[in-house]
Amino acid sequence: xxxxxxxxxxxxxxxxxxxxxxxxxxxKAWVDMFTTTGKLVMAESVDDxxxxxxxxxxxxxxxxxxxxxxxYEIYAGGGMISDPFDRTCYLTIRYDxxxxxxxxxxxxxxxxxQASARLYDSNRQIxxxxxxxxxxx
Numbered sequence: 152x153x154x155x156x157x158x159x160x161x162x163x164x165x166x167x168x169x170x171x172x173x174x175x176x177x178x179k180a181w182v183d184m185f186t187t188t189g190k191l192v193m194a195e196s197v198d199d200x201x202x203x204x205x206x207x208x209x210x211x212x213x214x215x216x217x218x219x220x221x222x223y224e225i226y227a228g229g230g231m232i233s234d235p236f237d238r239t240c241y242l243t244i245r246y247d248x249x250x251x252x253x254x255x256x257x258x259x260x261x262x263x264x265q266a267s268a269r270l271y272d273s274n275r276q277i278x279x280x281x282x283x284x285x286x287x288x
Contacts, residue, residue, distance in 0.1 A: 172207065179209040180249040182217070182270075183256045189223035192259035192268075195241065214247040219281075221259035221266050236288075240266035243283035 175181055184192040184206060193205030195218040202208050205220070219242045224235035244257065255278075256271045266286060270279040 176209050177252045179211055179251060181207065181209050181254045183207050185256055186259040188261045189221055189259050191222040192257065193220045195220050210249055212249050212251045215249055217244045219257055219259065219268055221268065223261040225264045238286055238288065240284055240286040242266060242268040242281040244268055244270050244279050244281050246270055246279040248278065
């Protein structure tokens, strides 16, 4: 069953990767998603407006509230060897200083079974961090 789900998820992601990314709008800020400790980071919404493509988004300069979905595996079992299970978290980041033409990156991280996200500017400076995290299960 797990193999089937993995195959289905891979096929879905492969299909998404074939969708062309639009040209950069110099009047907007560009935001990419990234993770090294999780399985998936996708943008869910900007200012409570759902996004069509969660791989990236472009937004107007100024203040925005971003919601990001972050999936990762956790191991439970009190020291016993056990299969990992998936955890999905929704993280909210607010940043007031988005600039036109600037490229930003949201990095989802899972450390010690806790999810977090940071927003970096093009100079790799942290400009905002998650302020709200809601995970299931």
